[in-house]
Amino acid sequence: MSKKPGFLTPKAISNRIKSKGLQKLRWFCQMCQKQCRDENGFKCHMMSEAHQRQMLLVAENPGMYIGGFSDQFLKDFMWLLSRSYGTRRVSANEVYQVYIKDKNHSHMNATRWETLTGFVCWLGKTGLCEVEHTEKGWFIKYIDRSPEAMEREAASAKKDKMEKDDDERARKVIDQQIARALATKGEQEDEGPTYTELQRTSEEEKVVFSLKPGGASAATVDPTDPTNSRGSSPQDEPSPTSTPSNQLPGNSEGFIKSKPPPLTVVQSLPNALKSSKPSTTSGRESVSSHKSSKNAGQKRKLTALDEIRLREEEHKEKRNRRDNWITEGIVVKVVHSKLGERFYKKKGVVSGVKEEFSAVVEMLETGDKIRIDQAHLETVIPAIGKSVQVVNGAYRGHRAILEALDTKNFCVTIQIDQGPARGRIVERVPYEDISKLHS
CATH class of the missing domain: 2.30.30.30 (SH3 type barrels.)
Incomplete structure (x- = not known):
């Protein structure tokens, strides 16, 4: 039997040079942890007595050996993933290629996982990694569960909650300001002049219409009323042909006790005093059109509130919209x-x-x-x-x-x-x- 060459002999140095780097997996014996350089060497190893004894030991309890190889493979893979990539999203195949560059790594064919895809899916099910399947393959992201990482995550969550509370408080302040501004705007509009149709305030009050010669018309409310002491003369009452469009009738204060109405409403009031039915209808239409325009203005006041409701609906839609x-x-x-x-x-x-x-x-x-x-x-x-x-x-x-x-x-x-x-x-x-x- 030949003696094994020494460490510094040329034969030993040659053997170390030949064994450098990765060898073919087909000539590797996982049970004996031995790598052969060619097919002939692998065949000789399979026929050796040491290999036969090792296979007898494995046959007695194969689950123990497979479990050991699986645990070693998982430990080395997760160590490489956590140290080299951290919590960054990375391709699973890229990590595996770096892992198998180590000559003494545990081969996957000796573990309980048959393929890299099965191993990645197992990582996702057990919660060790976040797994995502894309067109470019499987991507994984390491989940750091160390006490330091948990403390950092708790501090970050507390900070986010404080920022969220600040945002909610700022939002409430803005909502209150909007509501206050709308209420102030509504009060200002309510303080303005209001226009109504010509109506009798009571049954005893008399409404008298008098027609002056010369074609001008005037309306008074009960001539005996002391509040209506201001009279009108033919000189004060211009004819319909000479009355400018921006000049009010002389006694318009007699039938409207509120502030002077806009020009469009005033122009329709003299026509309402005539006995002609179409002109009376046109006056009412102008008053009703003014009311409708005022109602439209009230609807426009709710625009800010509608925008707030719309933002809430969009937030609810974004939160509840899912793939499943x-x-x-x-x-x-x-x-x-x-x-x-x-x-x-x-x-x-x-x-x-x-x-x-x-x-x-x-x-x-x-x-x-x-x-x-x-x-x-x-x-x-x-x-x-x-x-x-x-x-x-x-x-x-x-x-x-x-x-x-x-x-x-x-x-x-x-x-x-x-x-x-x-x-x-x-x-x-x-x-x-x-x-x-x-x-």
Whole structure:
């Protein structure tokens, strides 16, 4: 039997040079932790007595050895991920390529995971990493659960909460200022002149119309009234042809006791004194048009409040809008043609939700139960007046009543039938945000 060469002999140095770097995995024995350089060496190792004894030991308790290799692989992989990449999002294949560059690493074929994809999915299920699948492959992000990281996270959460509280307080102050400004604006408008139609304030009061020669008209309220002591003369009353458009009648204070009305209303008042019916109607139309313009101004005062409500609705929409919409108890339609005519275009009831995006659907006609992804399902719109479930959007999770359909814009109008918003009418809700409830 030849003696093993010394450490500094040329033969030993040659062997170390040849064994540098990665070797082919097909010539590596995981049980003996031995790497062979070629097929002949691997064959000789498999026939050796030491390998046979090791295989007998592994056969007695294979689970222990596989578990040990799996734990070592997980420990080394997570150490590399946490030290080299931290909590940064990185490609799983990139981390694995760096890991296997170590000559003495634990090979994946000796662990309980057959592929890198299976290992990454296991990391996501156990909560060790955040896993995301994209077109470029699997990406992972290490979740640091050390006491220092937990303290930093708690401090950051406390800081965010304080900033959020400050934002809420600032928002309340702004809302109060808006409400105060609107109230002040409303008081200022109420203090202005108000215009009403010519009416009798009491049954005993007499309204007398007198026509002066020369075509001018004047109106007085009870000539015996001392408050109406101011008279009018033919010289003070210009003719209709010579009266400028911006000049008021001489005794206009006799029939309107409030402040002088705008020019458009004043121009209609002399016509109202004539016996002609069309001119009286035109005067009333001008007064009513002034009232409608004032009502329109009152509606415009609510613009700021409407904007606040709109921001709240947008915030609620952004918070409740999610990728998964499957909910138990709703009626759905199967749109996956590869399932065959038995299930294609058929309706069923969602009896269970698996992993947020998969549903257990019980078919209404046959009673069969299938597990199918939500991508192969679509919502069902019932008849008007029926109950629906809001599955996505601002009112996610609420029950409602279908009020109207808009087939051109593929949306509906619903009335919330549950919760604090009960009775609220919501318009332009997309088809995919509601689904029929199974009675």
